[in-house]
Amino acid sequence: MGSLMKIYNAMLWAYGPQGWWPIVSLEKGKSEYGVDAPRDEADVFEICTGAILTQNTAWKNVEKALLNLKVSGSLDPKKISGIRVDKLSAMIRPAGYFNQKAKKLKLFSEFYIGLNGKAPSREELLSVWGIGPETADSILLYAYRKPFFVVDAYTRRIFAYLGLVKEDSSYDDIQKLFMDNLKHDERVFNEYHALIVDHAKRHYQKRPYGQGCFLRKVIG
């Protein structure tokens, strides 16, 4: 078995299925895991919105912004495209970069409406201002269940520590490593990225990175 699959199995054994992408629960006032696939159109759009709001931002803060949007009935492409930017930015304030993200959400909403319910291509997503490679892949993988591997800062940090990628590798280089060495199964890509985030939160947040990380001995 390849190293990447060994690492995947080790994390899955250690932490269990992560149930991504989390969806905000109005009752609990926070996001809940365990909804493995978007149940309806509203879930799809919420995942896209969350993917934009979580850019360089702790999920905890994104939950607050998503809840503000949801309780006011604004978590909808037509609502967001119709609302005033200053009102929108006020609602998503807890997620940081609120002026930029308000603009991004409006532009994405227009784009989303134009899709008429069909899935966007990666190139189409990347052509939207505010959607970079990670956000595009997150949307494709978690909202549309397409097999695109999501690379984030944690992925680079962990796999550089393990010596499997260079510290300065590009997004595309790292994504290629995973997609060249794993079966293109969206369920595995889904779980793998979620496990990376969980593992990184446990062992790769404060320096020195990698304290208590057990993955190096898994590779063998």
Place this chain on the structure above:
DNA sequence: AACCAGGACGTGA
């Protein structure tokens, strides 16, 4: 009180 958080874009060289 720095540092980090499930990044992306604009700029100048």
Place this chain on the structure above:
DNA sequence: TCACGTCATGGT
């Protein structure tokens, strides 16, 4: 191409 600055709230 690419290094660097900017965007911003909130938790540790």
